Amino acid sequence: MVDLSINFAGIKAPNPFWLASAPPTNSGYQIMKAFDAGWGGAVWKTLGVPVVNVSSRYGSVNYRDTRMMGFNNIELITDRPLIDNLREIEEVKKYFPDHAVIASLMVESKAEWEQIIKDVENAGADGIELNFGCPHGMCERGMGSAVGQEPEVLETIVGWVKNVANIPVITKLTPNISEITDPGLAAVKGGTDAISLINTIKSIVGIDLDTYAPLPIVDGKGTNGGYCGPAVKPIAMHMIRELAQHPEISKTPISGIGGVETWRDVVEFILLGATSVQVCTAVMHYGFGIVREMEAGLRQFMEDKNYKTIYDFAGKALPNVTEWKHLNLKHKVIAEINADKCIGCELCYIACDDGAHQAIALSRDRTIRIPNIIEENCVGCNLCSLVCPVEDCITMVKKDDGKEHLTWNEKTLNDEIPVTFNDDRAGGKHHFVPKPTDALKHKQ
Amino acid sequence: MAEYKRPKSEAEFNKNFKQKKPLMNDTEAYYESSRCLFCYDAPCIQACPTHIDIPLFIKQIHTHNVTGASRTIFDSNWLGNACGIVCPTGVLCEGACVYNHQDVSPIQIGRLQNYATNQSINTNKKLFSVGASNGKKIAVIGAGPAGIACACEARTLGYDVDIFEAKEKPSGLTVHGVAPYKITNEEVLKEVEYLQNQLGFNIKYNTNIKSKQELSALESKYDAIFLGVGLGITRDLGLDGENLDGVIGAVEFIEELKNKQHKLAVPDKVVVIGGGNTAMDAASEAARMGARKTVIAYRNTKEKMGAYGFEYDLAISAGVDSLFNVIPIAIVGKDKVEGVKFAKTELVNGKLQTNMNNTFIVRCDLVIKATGQAKQGSLYELIDALETDNKTRITVDGNTFQTSNPKYFAGGDAINGGAEVVNAAYDGKMAAQGIHNWLNK
Numbered sequence: 042m043v044d045l046s047i048n049f050a051g052i053k054a055p056n057p058f059w060l061a062s063a064p065p066t067n068s069g070y071q072i073m074k075a076f077d078a079g080w081g082g083a084v085w086k087t088l089g090v091p092v093v094n095v096s097s098r099y100g101s102v103n104y105r106d107t108r109m110m111g112f113n114n115i116e117l118i119t120d121r122p123l124i125d126n127l128r129e130i131e132e133v134k135k136y137f138p139d140h141a142v143i144a145s146l147m148v149e150s151k152a153e154w155e156q157i158i159k160d161v162e163n164a165g166a167d168g169i170e171l172n173f174g175c176p177h178g179m180c181e182r183g184m185g186s187a188v189g190q191e192p193e194v195l196e197t198i199v200g201w202v203k204n205v206a207n208i209p210v211i212t213k214l215t216p217n218i219s220e221i222t223d224p225g226l227a228a229v230k231g232g233t234d235a236i237s238l239i240n241t242i243k244s245i246v247g248i249d250l251d252t253y254a255p256l257p258i259v260d261g262k263g264t265n266g267g268y269c270g271p272a273v274k275p276i277a278m279h280m281i282r283e284l285a286q287h288p289e290i291s292k293t294p295i296s297g298i299g300g301v302e303t304w305r306d307v308v309e310f311i312l313l314g315a316t317s318v319q320v321c322t323a324v325m326h327y328g329f330g331i332v333r334e335m336e337a338g339l340r341q342f343m344e345d346k347n348y349k350t351i352y353d354f355a356g357k358a359l360p361n362v363t364e365w366k367h368l369n370l371k372h373k374v375i376a377e378i379n380a381d382k383c384i385g386c387e388l389c390y391i392a393c394d395d396g397a398h399q400a401i402a403l404s405r406d407r408t409i410r411i412p413n414i415i416e417e418n419c420v421g422c423n424l425c426s427l428v429c430p431v432e433d434c435i436t437m438v439k440k441d442d443g444k445e446h447l448t449w450n451e452k453t454l455n456d457e458i459p460v461t462f463n464d465d466r467a468g469g470k471h472h473f474v475p476k477p478t479d480a481l482k483h484k485q
Numbered sequence: 486m487a488e489y490k491r492p493k494s495e496a497e498f499n500k501n502f503k504q505k506k507p508l509m510n511d512t513e514a515y516y517e518s519s520r521c522l523f524c525y526d527a528p529c530i531q532a533c534p535t536h537i538d539i540p541l542f543i544k545q546i547h548t549h550n551v552t553g554a555s556r557t558i559f560d561s562n563w564l565g566n567a568c569g570i571v572c573p574t575g576v577l578c579e580g581a582c583v584y585n586h587q588d589v590s591p592i593q594i595g596r597l598q599n600y601a602t603n604q605s606i607n608t609n610k611k612l613f614s615v616g617a618s619n620g621k622k623i624a625v626i627g628a629g630p631a632g633i634a635c636a637c638e639a640r641t642l643g644y645d646v647d648i649f650e651a652k653e654k655p656s657g658l659t660v661h662g663v664a665p666y667k668i669t670n671e672e673v674l675k676e677v678e679y680l681q682n683q684l685g686f687n688i689k690y691n692t693n694i695k696s697k698q699e700l701s702a703l704e705s706k707y708d709a710i711f712l713g714v715g716l717g718i719t720r721d722l723g724l725d726g727e728n729l730d731g732v733i734g735a736v737e738f739i740e741e742l743k744n745k746q747h748k749l750a751v752p753d754k755v756v757v758i759g760g761g762n763t764a765m766d767a768a769s770e771a772a773r774m775g776a777r778k779t780v781i782a783y784r785n786t787k788e789k790m791g792a793y794g795f796e797y798d799l800a801i802s803a804g805v806d807s808l809f810n811v812i813p814i815a816i817v818g819k820d821k822v823e824g825v826k827f828a829k830t831e832l833v834n835g836k837l838q839t840n841m842n843n844t845f846i847v848r849c850d851l852v853i854k855a856t857g858q859a860k861q862g863s864l865y866e867l868i869d870a871l872e873t874d875n876k877t878r879i880t881v882d883g884n885t886f887q888t889s890n891p892k893y894f895a896g897g898d899a900i901n902g903g904a905e906v907v908n909a910a911y912d913g914k915m916a917a918q919g920i921h922n923w924l925n926k
Contacts, residue, residue, distance in 0.1 A: 105547070106519035384586035387525035403526075410528065410583075430522050431587055 043343045044350050045336070047081070049317045050235035050294045051209040052168040054141035056081035057307070057351055058332050061298050061319035062145035062170060062213075064116065065329070069129030073136060078329035079336055082141030084237075084319060085130065087118035087172045088157060089147045089184075094120050099325075100246040100256035100266060111273070112322045113246045113266030115257060117178045118147050123157070127164040134165035143211065147172040147184050154198065155205050168208050171199065171233075173224070174215035174240020176267050186240065189215035192227035199231025211296060214238040214280075216273075221280040225290045236284060237296035237319060239277045241267025270322040274300030278313055282362050285314030302331065304338020311351050312358035370452070371445035374421035374437040376400075376414050382434040385410025389425035389435060397424045399475055418473050488804035491775030498747035501773040502665040505799075506570050509593075509600040518547035521592050524583055529594060532581035535562035535911045539578055539594055546601055554601035556612045563637040564630050564910040566606055566676040567659050569598030570668045572907050573762075575795055606679045613683050616643030621924060623917075624649065624707040625686075626694050629657025630906045631897030632713030633677055634913030635920075636686040642921045646686040647707075651693035657715050658898075659906055661740040664766040666773070670743060697867045704892060709920040712879060712888070712895040713913060716858035716903055722758075726816030735759065735767040735855035742770055752850030753777040756825050757805075758813055759855030760790035765800040767853045772803040780847060781807040784830055785837055808847070812839050816852055824848040861899065868893060878902045885919030886912055894920055 045056040059082035060066050060075055067086045075083055094116055102111035119126060133142055144161035146169055148154055158169060173195055175185030188195050195212070202210055212228035214221060216239040228236055243265045247256040255263035277299025284290045297315030301307060302323035310318050323331050339351075348354050378389070390412040393401040400418035404411060414425075426435040452458050459466040492498040509517065521543040529539040538557050545554035558565035574580070574595040582591030605612060623639050625632040628650035636646040654660050655677045660670050681688070694700065703710055719734020721727060733741075735757070742749050751774035757767050760783035772779045781800065783790055787809050790797065801807070811827040818824065829843040860877035872880040872889035879888055879895040886894045896912025898904065 106516050382587070384583040385524075385528065386522045386583045388522060391525035 043340050043348070045081070045339065047317055047351065049141070049296065050168070050211065052082070052141050052143065053139070054081040054317070055139060056336065057311070057317040058335055059083060059141065059143075059296065059317055059319045060324065061321040062087050062172065063321035063325070064114075065321060065324045067119065067121070069133050072133050072142070075324075075329045076133070076137045076140045079332045080140075080329065082143065082317065084143040084145050084170050085126065085166075087145040087147045087175070088123055088126055088161065089118050090153075091122055092117040092120050092178075095259045097257040097259065101270075102246050102272065109322065109326050110271055111244075111246060111268060112270035112325070113241065113244045113268045115177050115259075115264055115266045118172070118175070123160065127160055130161065130164040130166055141167045143168040143170050145170040145172050145213070147175070147179060149184060151201050154201050158202060158206050162206070162208055166208060168211060169202065169206055170211040170213050170237060171202060172213055172240070173198075174213045174238075176215060176217050176241055176243045177265055186215035186217050189224050189240070190218050192223045195224050196227040196231040199228055199233050203232040209234040211235040211237050213240055215240045216276060216280055217243050221283050222287050222290065225284045225287065229290050229293055233293065235294040235296060236290070237298055238284070239273070239280055239299045241269045242273055242276065244268030269299065271300045271302060274306060278309060281310065281315055282313045282359065285356060285359055286362070304335045304342065307335055307339055308342055309358075311355050313362070314356040314359055316351060316355050366449040366453075369446050369448060371441055371447050372439075373441040374439050375416055375419040376421070376425050377436050377438045378412060378414060379434050379436070380411050382431050383411045384431055386430060387412060388428045388430065392424050392428045397422055399473070401425060420472070489773045489775055492747040494747060501775075504669070505666050506596050506599065508603055509596045514546055514597060514600045517593050518543045518597060521547075522583065528581035528583060529578040529592075532577045533561075534577070534905070534907045535568070535914070537561040537565070537598070542601060543592065543594070543597055546597055551601050551604050552610055552612070555605035555610070558598055558602055559605075559612060562907065562910050563634040563680060563914060564659075564676065564906060566599060566602035567630070567656075567668060567673055568907045568910060569595045569602060570672065571659065571663050572905060573793055573795075576793055577907070602676075606675055609679060609682060611683055613637075613641060615684055616641050618645070619643040621645070621708040622647070622706065623709050623711060623920060624703045625711045625713060627651075627657065627713035627715055627897075628655035628677075628688050629713050629715050629897060629909060630659055631715075631899075631909035631913035631916075632657075632711065633680065634910045635711045635713060635894075635896065635917045636913075637680050637684050638914045638917030639920065640684040640686055642917065644921075648686060648688040649692045649694050650688055650690050653690050655688055658736070661743060662736050662763070663906075664739065664770055665743055665746075666769075695864060700867055708924055710893050711913070711916055711920070712893055712899055713897050713909070714861045714864060715898040717861050718859055719854050720857050720859045722813065722854060722856060724813055724816055726818060726822070729816055729818050729822050730820065731818070731822030731850060732816055732852045732854065734858075735763045735853050736858060738767055738853050739763075739770065742774070749774065751776050754849040755779045755851045755853060756847055756849040757781045757853045757855055758825070759783065759857075760785065760792060761855060761857075762792045762796050764855035765792045765796040767855050768805040769800040769803045771851070771853065772800070772805050776851075779805045780849075781805055782811050782813065782825070782827060782847070783807070783809055784812040786810060814839075814841075814844065817846060822850060822852055825852055858903065860902070876902055882919070884915070885922065886916035887919055887923060891923065
């Protein structure tokens with residue numbers, strides 16, 4: 042029997058699906074509705090000295106027929122008085138004692154931190170999340186990502202918090218930094234109980250072509266927003282992995298955030314070491330009901346793989362995520378086109394010819410639109426299989442016998458790597474490339 | 486079986502003749518255009534007789550460059566709006582869409598095309614300019630799609646163009662002969678008006694060129710002449726009773742229907758003779774006008790019909806019945822039509838033969854002959870050295886559309902014996918280029 046419940050750094054929840062601190066967690070009404078819909082936890086919209094917000098606040102990147110593939114916002118932390126939020130936290134906990142209610146916090150002075158921690162503990166919060174990630178507005182005032190980008194300041198504040206907090210502390214990191222392990226390590230040194238990431242990425246999602254103002258537009262002007270949604274998931278996954286593989290950080294539980302929308306996203310995050318996930322954009326797009334698909338999918342996956350709890354597979358992908366230099370240079374795949382499935386769009390041909398390695402030929406008989414792979418030119422790059430619009434039409438087929446294994450690292454140690462500009466050991470030395478003038482052949 | 490009530494008002498007529506390809510709204514166009522794969526060397530372009538860069542205009546629609554999309558379309562096809570609606574896209578561009586190979590619905594190219602061109606037409610967006618005048622003049626005979634396309638192209642090349650049209654409206658069969666549920670006259674006429682506004686060619690209506698004298702006058706006044714004369718009236722079948730009241734040619738029937746709409750009286754029982762697309766249209770229209778029983782009678786099997794399958798299906802869905810392997814041998818009736826006498830046909834040694842021992846009469850009040858239109862042979866005879874083939878189609882050079890009389894060029898139904906609007910649009914455009922190359926040799 043699958044058990045989805047978690048104990049995340051001491052914060053217990055019926056499942057790992059949490060709402061991220063964001064507009065969907067602005068009020069007790071929303072959080073109760075979410076718990077009722079099946080969410081296991083919620084990080085309350087960041088509390089602090091209430092702000093004044095602007096109108097409008099959100100912008101999006103649409104791709105083809107997909108709305109909000111990427112999303113950004115310039116909304117700040119809560120604009121509601123603390124007392125109202127505290128009362129509602131208490132009320133939510135009364136109705137949902139087993140669900141996780143985490144208070145996201147952002148204040149300036151040590152005294153403010155100490156006071157607000159006491160307040161949320163009294164209200165019954167199960168944990169605290171330190172918002173060191175917000176990359177718009179609040180950072181201009183020395184908070185949010187301004188803290189997340191200064192590991193020393195971050196460590197100090199985590200220390201203040203840990204000194205007074207009686208409930209678990211999660212430090213939320215900003216991705217707007219070159220090495221995520223720097224603030225990650227600082228949080229651990231400060232004594233944090235857990236880390237959550239990523240907060241949003243500094244972004245401009247669009248420019249209005251009539252007013253020349255960035256979106257979202259506030260009276261003819263705009264500012265950078267925080268980018269999130271499905272588009273940022275790959276960046277989040279990479280950063281989660283970096284922390285999960287770091288020897289001094291890896292023991293700290295990670296709550297994964299960034300573009301999670303489906304059960305597949307959840308499983309991927311867990312495989313990279315996250316043991317809870319936080320969701321915002323998917324809920325802002327589809328409402329709390331989206332959790333049904335996540336839960337059903339996660340359960341099915343666990344049943345199929347025979348896992349009882351998420352800890353049975355948490356971090357299972359980490360041993361396979363390595364550095365480039367450890368990849369096997371003797372591994373060889375080439376593309377194969379299934380002629381029965383091919384619809385003749387020839388996107389694989391033009392993608393390969395213009396965008397990759399000139400390893401696909403059109404049929405000489407132009408009444409046949411099934412292209413041919415030129416095996417000796419194919420470097421196994423995957424591009425054709427990525428652009429192919431038909432399910433399972435182009436597959437990458439393994440061609441090596443699996444007996445040989447040689448990495449760049451080993452090659453370096455064996456002194457077998459190219460070292461001069463015209464070194465004979467260049468990987469592409471014997472690879473076919475058409476003559477430059479062949480590009481103009483159609484004009485003759 | 487009658488599916489339609491007799492239309493008594495314009496509203497009821499419009500309901501019965503609801504547009505098969507209604508204009509897309511912005512949301513439909515957004516989602517539909519998002520589906521295009523932007524194929525390499527796209528099959529839809531190859532399948533389009535005018536080779537419109539379809540993936541380009543679809544991408545332009547999706548990126549809200551609808552004006553650019555419209556320009557892409559008109560660049561290849563001057564009748565881009567009409568063609569988007571009346572083209573048999575299922576056997577042309579949409580039939581070639583690669584999605585078909587995985588049973589995914591093809592992109593609705595025709596409707597997207599119409600979405601783009603309609604916006605330019607409705608806002609009278611100027612996309613094209615008249616070329617610098619070269620002082621030369623072209624006469625175009627016939628303001629159908631071929632003639633209009635030829636005139637537009639010639640104007641961009643700097644020619645003065647006068648079109649001579651026998652009827653009182655432009656667009657030829659697009660106005661007079663295309664079924665009302667495919668396109669409205671208003672839609673057809675506004676495209677021609679839009680083109681005329683931009684390119685300023687003259688159309689002289691009610692000017693039927695039919696004498697040697699008139700042709701000679703054109704020859705002396707113009708540097709080149711384009712024949713876009715289409716086809717003539719419905720051919721006689723040579724049957725007893727063919728001249729009875731209640732026997733009409735299909736194109737004449739459709740023309741009358743398009744003019745009179747709900748005011749045209751169609752009787753209860755109608756027989757349509759023929760198996761081509763025009764027969765399907767005529768039958769469908771009779772049914773939509775409230776005829777209680779409409780029967781298509783075709784001399785061969787269903788499979789041998791010239792009509793596209795979807796046109797036949799459309800007629801059947803309108804409540805039309807069909808008879809196959811029957812040939813009319815007489816039209817019966819005293820003062821007016823009372824029925825058609827048919828003989829059964831059968832295939833003997835690969836040849837269709839009439840069995841006069843097996844005849845029967847189908848009672849009806851109206852006979853519509855959709856058995857082909859006569860060619861404009863009497864006009865052709867007046868032109869010196871104008872060659873035609875054994876089906877009285879004008880012979881032209883395949884690239885230049887020049888006839889055997891070098892001053893004359895031709896296109897459309899006059900050279901192909903009856904095809905689509907899009908074929909005529911292509912011929913007309915290419916003929917203008919042919920004229921240009923010939924005059925500048």
